Amino acid sequence: MGSTIFTKGFVKLGMVSLAAVTVGLAAQAQGETQRFRISQGSLQQALVEFTVQSQYQFMATEGLLSGKTVTPVIGVMSREEALQRLLEGTGLTYEIDRQGRVILEEDREKHGASGPSNSTSLVQYAAVSDAEIARQSNGAAVTNARNGGDVDETDGDGLEDGAVEEITVTGSNIRGTEPASQVFKYEREEIERTGLTTLPQFLRTLPQVFGGGAQDGNGGGNFVAPGSGAGSNVGFGSGVNLRGLGNRSTLVLLNGRRMAPAGFGEVVDISLIPLPAIDSVEVLPDGASALYGSDAVGGVVNFVLRDDYEGAQTQARYGFVTEGGLDELQLSQTFGKSWNSGHAMLSYEFFDRSFLDSEDRDFSVNSPDPTYLLPEQTRHSVFADVGQSLSDQVEVFATAFYSDREFETFTALTTSPLTSLLTGSTEQFGGTVGGNVNVGNDWLLEVAGTYNETTSLLVNNTFFIPFDPMSSPLFTSINETTSEALVIDAILDGPLFQMSGGQAKAAIGGQFRGETFQRRIGDVVRTDEDRDVYAVFAELNFPFISAENRSPGFERLELNIAARYEDYNDFGSSTDPRIGLVWSPVVGLKFRGTWGTSFKAPLLSELDETGNQAFLLDIENPDNPSEIIPGMIWIGNNSDLGTESATTWTAGVDITPVSVPGLSIEFTYYDIDFEDRITTIRAFLDGFSDPRFASLLTRNPNAELINSLSSLRLFENFSTMFQPEDTQIIFDRRLRNLATVQTNGLDFAASYGFDSDIGTWNVSIGGSYILEFTEQIFEADQPVDIVDTVFNPSDLRLNGAVSWEKDGFASNVQIRHTGAYRDVRETPAANVDSWTTVDLNLSYNTSGNTDSPWLRDTVFSISVQNLFDQNPPFVVGNAGAERNFDPENATSLNRFIAFQISRSW
Structure with missing residues (x-):
């Protein structure tokens, strides 16, 4: 029975474990989707947290961020989506230059601004050292934040410094992919x-x-x-x-x-x-x-x-x-x-x-x-x-x-x-x-x-x-x-x-x-x-x-x-x-x-027929209701x-x-x-005469089928007139x-x-x-x-x-x-x-x-x-x-x- 399958299975399982250790398995690579937790507060402070978690560098004209606040950004999403949420309501938009830097500017459609006049007028924001991050974020939280986890005084996800956690979420087998289904x-x-x-x-x-x-x-x-x-x-x-x-x-x-x-x-x-x-x-x-x-x-x-x-x-x-x-x-x-x-x-x-x-x-x-x-x-x-x-x-x-x-x-x-x-x-x-x-x-x-x-x-x-x-x-x-x-x-x-x-x-x-x-x-x-x-x-x-x-x-x-x-x-x-x-x-x-x-x-239990039952009954002939004939009802599971x-x-x-x-x-x-x-099938004696169940009726069954049903462990003969070998019709009520x-x-x-x-x-x-x-x-x-x-x-x-x-x-x-x-x-x-x-x-x-x-x-x-x-x-x-x-x-x-x-x- 299952002992053989699981003996083989454990051998395979051991081989998998040994191969996993011997071949070597991987550090998480930077990807598109990760967990963010950005606190509510000033936009400038939020960008510090976002830098830690996303590894982006931000550039903006001096004073552009002053007085702006943000709502929390919490959840698993792409860096771009997190940034869009972070900037909602600030009147700012962004572009990514060839060096991969994020250039913040006023939304030109809303404010008529032309953005930064040239790159020399830009100031780098949220470019903080590890010491500064540690001062602001408090120890173990830094490691987790840098890796895309929650900014928390106690939590840490154990990834090495500089890595960004790229996860697989329910609804996709590809890391960093947001499923099209609602999750x-x-x-x-x-x-x-x-x-x-x-x-x-x-x-x-x-x-x-x-x-x-x-x-x-x-x-x-x-x-x-x-x-x-x-x-x-x-x-x-x-x-x-x-x-x-x-x-x-x-x-x-x-x-x-x-x-x-x-x-x-x-x-x-x-x-x-x-x-x-x-x-x-x-x-x-x-x-x-x-x-x-x-x-x-x-x-x-x-x-x-x-x-x-x-x-x-x-x-x-x-x-x-x-x-x-x-x-x-x-x-x-x-x-x-x-x-x-x-x-x-x-x-x-x-x-x-x-x-x-x-x-x-x-x-x-x-x-x-x-x-x-x-x-x-x-x-x-x-x-x-x-x-x-x-x-x-x-x-x-x-x-x-x-x-x-x-x-x-x-x-x-x-x-x-x-x-x-x-x-x-x-x-x-x-x-x-x-x-x-x-x-x-x-x-x-x-x-x-x-x-x-x-x-x-x-x-x-x-x-x-x-x-x-x-x-x-x-x-x-x-x-x-x-x-x-x-x-x-x-x-x-x-x-x-x-x-x-x-x-x-x-x-x-x-x-x-x-x-x-x-x-x-x-x-x-x-x-x-x-x-x-x-x-x-x-x-x-x-x-x-x-x-x-x-x-x-x-x-x-x-x-x-x-x-x-x-x-x-x-x-x-x-x-x-x-x-x-x-x-x-x-x-x-x-x-x-x-x-x-x-x-x-x-289900495996539904394929098992060892507990099936059959009953021999005196029933009305569906073709001639005035005549009583032997009919058999077959209930239980179905291996087919x-x-x-x-x-x-x-x-x-x-x-x-x-x-x-x-x-x-x-x-x-x-x-x-x-x-x-x-x-x-939700029917009993009425199943013999209901035309909906015609495909489930076997008329004039052969001796082999009758013998197999009458030999079931749970077979019962409720007929007062007939023996199993007399059966003229079988109603198959199995699953x-x-x-x-x-x-x-x-x-x-x-x-x-x-x-x-x-x-x-x-x-x-x-x-x-x-x-x-x-x-x-x-x-x-x-x-x-x-x-x-x-x-x-x-x-x-x-x-x-x-x-x-x-x-x-x-x-x-x-x-x-x-x-x-x-x-x-x-x-x-x-x-x-x-x-x-x-x-x-x-x-x-x-x-x-x-x-x-x-x-x-x-x-x-x-x-x-x-x-x-x-x-x-x-x-x-x-x-x-x-x-x-x-x-x-x-x-x-x-x-x-x-x-x-x-x-x-």
Whole structure:
């Protein structure tokens, strides 16, 4: 089974590591995209910081900069874009001379100025010595700033002096390339500002992320909404569901690497990743199989580990609901060290939460007792990251992680006299080793091997109601699943040739993936599947127009082309192209668009037929209803499944007006046509007579097929008149590539940051509006629009925030809104109210505000989720689970208050 694949895999992994050290891997080369952090203040001081981070030299006429101020410039972008943002509102523009110097001058279109009369009148600004930089920027911050990192007293990224960090961002395999897709990037500090301290909580607040699917209150035989895509959610994990297309259609990465899924392979459990180990979260809500392969249909979420932390941070948090007995304790410790040639980080987190009883909520008080709305959970997580440059040409890196979460919950139905005590755990561990080498002419080769394993255990003890804790269970079932993934990547990227707008660049690479899935029921292995995947991919980027050759109407014009081919040894292959285009007619206005195809490979668990079932029944003859004949129904998995495929295109505009510094507005239209989705036929006896299912009927089956089905371990003869060999018709209800989903909608976001006499403010609003979300099982069926129906996405989701900071004090108010929708299970359809909640987070940072050695570098905060204690909208319970709310679109937590102390040492 998988032992062979992983024995070979570890040999390959060791060879990769040895080659990485022996051949030598590379120092980062200067490129077009890097991280900037320019403080608000005078333009002259800002240019000092910009020089440190960009290596530009600035020239201007004497006195030109006097009295001019700038707003902060923070984020990952090209040097030219950062400079344009820096100069917004100053009335200045720039040119780059033949020596590469930046010549600042008044905007002639606005002021009628002719610019500097001659070069002799220019004064060099921000040309500071290392000593002056050290005086102004303070030690370790200088190294990081020079390398394009954050200007911070503690952070440093370990690059050698004089280098500028050129990074690869989610959405492209080419260093220094800004993707044509919209990418939402959330820094750890921004996430913490919301008062949310787990990644599942934060991801669920994003308008593009539908709450449906795997979550801690939705799994393990507990209440799972129909069509949620949660699968069994054996380990009570939490996944990501972009665009409402299901957890399995969203690719989750850690530091750009795949992770092994939990449960039956349908979800990567992000609840096992501790927030203190995360530097940022990057969300690409666009099809991206051309870049990353299978699963990237709804998009990609990449969790980036911290690699530039210097010092130690201790954090403690305690929270509780104001109604009920649920409380949480969270403790974490992070150590980090950066030096000129490397870095190291180690982070540990402990998380413990008690259960939320259904009796603690008036909307679910009629649920059978005992029933938990949220399970009791305890988690330990350890993450480590290290990188080291061995020479000017050599860099090696490694990450490692281990998480273990245990849970306990009760679930019961009003339709049954029984209750189930569900206990279990999810354990995940793994890591990456690799490195990169500069092979010459700014071409960088990166080779890495990643292994990770996830085991989910579910123990179901069944009791009579009322539950007696001293009684023995009526029966016990044990279900354990294990998924393993070994990935070996090699990617080479660099410049191809010089174009008028800059360097044309390319990336080429290959990947091997070995995946296994095993399921045990008790001590018996029921499923044991594995697969090998080989992939090759390429990406090209052509900058036709940039700041180097801009002209009226064309500030920037850039084309990106990518393609990937993946071959699976168990079912087939897929080739997926992608095209992206970016056009900026003027500074502050950018249009972008993408088109591409994506795919989703069937799960290993879905290809395994060992658990299939068949039933022999007495049915009405579909050709003569007055006659009773023997018919067989065949259900379960299907080894002949193929890929699910999607075509996606987007069009968007980004507006950062020069006349309003600090304002940013973004709009994106998306359209997804998702075909051949794997689905189960929702029919039973009616399937024999419904003409829609005619292609799934086998009339007068041969003896071989009848014998194979009647020999199944789970075959049952429910006929009172016939034996299996008499079977006249078979209804094949196994999983099939049948369904089609079409969805389109709008994403929008706006933010405005500004300074005032009473502090620094930032106001933002983001949202997603679904125009269409239709499902169709057969071509002859009429598409059914499921948007705004219970257990499916609401058409409108909004997230607005107002934050304020001054003298160490900070506040953040967040308002979240989910639009009203309908419960179509009732006739006529019942209205479900909209849901609006408010979160509040208040904090005080003592850094620079106290001389006390006991209080310095400490942050005190209090956060309140659902400040006004709004119940989720009432929805009639499903299938005897009287929870009476929709867990796909709301939560049962209600008001939750938390106190937190964080100390840096």
